[in-house]
Amino acid sequence: MKIIVTGGAGFIGSNFVFYERKRHPEDRIICVDSLTYAGNLETLKSVLDDPGFRFVKLDIRDREGVYKLFEEEKPDIVVNFAAESHVDRSIENPTIFLETNIIGTSVLMDACRKYGIGRYHQVSTDEVYGDLPLDRPDLFFHEDTPIHTSSPYSTSKASADLLVGAYHRTYGLPTTISRCSNNYGPYQFPEKLIPLMIANALADKPLPVYGEGLNVRDWLYVEDHCKAIDLIIRKGTVGEIYNIGGHNEMRNIDIVKLICDYLGKPYSLIEHVTDRKGHDQRYAIDPTKIHKELGWLPETKFADGIRKTIQWYLDNKEWWENIVSGEYQNYYKKMYGNREVLDGKEPEA
Ligand code: NAD
Ligand code: TYD
Numbered sequence: 382m383k384i385i386v387t388g389g390a391g392f393i394g395s396n397f398v399f400y401e402r403k404r405h406p407e408d409r410i411i412c413v414d415s416l417t418y419a420g421n422l423e424t425l426k427s428v429l430d431d432p433g434f435r436f437v438k439l440d441i442r443d444r445e446g447v448y449k450l451f452e453e454e455k456p457d458i459v460v461n462f463a464a465e466s467h468v469d470r471s472i473e474n475p476t477i478f479l480e481t482n483i484i485g486t487s488v489l490m491d492a493c494r495k496y497g498i499g500r501y502h503q504v505s506t507d508e509v510y511g512d513l514p515l516d517r518p519d520l521f522f523h524e525d526t527p528i529h530t531s532s533p534y535s536t537s538k539a540s541a542d543l544l545v546g547a548y549h550r551t552y553g554l555p556t557t558i559s560r561c562s563n564n565y566g567p568y569q570f571p572e573k574l575i576p577l578m579i580a581n582a583l584a585d586k587p588l589p590v591y592g593e594g595l596n597v598r599d600w601l602y603v604e605d606h607c608k609a610i611d612l613i614i615r616k617g618t619v620g621e622i623y624n625i626g627g628h629n630e631m632r633n634i635d636i637v638k639l640i641c642d643y644l645g646k647p648y649s650l651i652e653h654v655t656d657r658k659g660h661d662q663r664y665a666i667d668p669t670k671i672h673k674e675l676g677w678l679p680e681t682k683f684a685d686g687i688r689k690t691i692q693w694y695l696d697n698k699e700w701w702e703n704i705v706s707g708e709y710q711n712y713y714k715k716m717y718g719n720r721e722v723l724d725g726k727e728p729e730a
Contacts, residue, residue, distance in 0.1 A: 388462030392433030594634030626666025
């Protein structure tokens with residue numbers, strides 16, 4: 382089988398490429414990535430010479446280029462990871478999020494219609510459901526929870542999901558959608574909470590926690606996400622949406638303290654800074670459907686996953702130090718330089 386994986390030079394896409402090459406070496410993977418600031422060819426170096434793998438530098442908004450590739454490769458499956466993925470950047474500049482996440486998705490699906498396809502899979506997010514209140518731990522996101530987005534990022538992802546539904550209903554495109562909770566693991570760009578805190582802690586730099594740090598995210602080890610997508614593209618039902626999450630809810634402040642503990646760094650590095658605009662309070666997935674229908678369950682416990690992840694960042698300093706020392710410095714200054722340090726007391730753990 383031939384599988385086009387878009388966004389395969391990013392965090393989850395690259396982990397998916399590795400998972401597929403290991404799990405299904407008989408399949409051919411064609412990775413499409415335009416290598417934005419978040420895409421890194423270095424990440425894919427272990428598969429670049431693999432005969433079952435091809436890398437194509439291509440923007441998913443480039444209709445002509447995408448059609449040409451489909452004509453050449455005649456893929457059986459397309460898995461679309463390519464996206465602008467960082468909420469804080471979407472607050473600064475929403476436009477590129479609309480272009481890549483919505484227009485790019487439509488170009489890919491048009492190519493699927495034109496050249497025929499066995500399956501188009503859209504990698505979406507639990508953020509399309511908006512957020513849940515902190516004082517209602519009994520509430521979870523189900524597949525039929527109404528879409529109710531907060532940030533330009535989640536709105537662009539929700540718009541893409543709606544478009545996928547429209548292509549399925551209108552043109553009969555064989556689609557599936559997965560909506561996963563927050564991922565962590567190797568190769569995550571150090572602008573996201575966990576790798577940012579690891580990198581800063583190792584450099585004894587302040588750990589910028591937004592507001593009080595009481596917001597809750599439902600963390601899943603990236604390989605468990607890859608395994609779920611692999612099951613959906615091979616065994617999932619066309620036209621369906623699958624939630625993916627491991628019932629592992631944690632407050633941001635507790636994650637940051639855990640990282641300090643692992644690295645032997647003092648909590649005094651923690652700096653409470655101006656909150657994110659429109660900050661979602663709590664995400665929590667109900668993964669019953671994918672468990673019942675496809676037998677998926679997360680395999681990595683958070684305690685093991687976070688240990689492995691921290692160890693990976695310790696063992697692969699060069700990978701992220703290159704990022705942190707480059708253009709990223711300007712981003713960091715721009716995004717964090719203006720945040721006021723709140724002088725309120727740190728909340729009780
Ligand atoms: P990422 O930012 O690490 O990687 C995105 C990749 O897409 C990069 O390699 C980038 O170069 C590429 N890309 C961006 N615009 C492109 C374009 N126009 N054409 C071709 N390639 C382009 O993102 P990630 O964290 O790996 O997320 C991957 C997908 O999973 C996204 O669709 C995201 O919405 C979704 N998701 C992420 C999480 C999470 O916790 N990170 C959770 C649920 C869902
Ligand atoms: P992030 O990793 O950006 O993922 P998302 O916003 O998609 O959930 O952020 C995770 C949580 O961590 C979120 O509640 C915002 C918070 N956060 C901080 O407190 N400080 C930071 O520097 C960053 C990047 C995030």
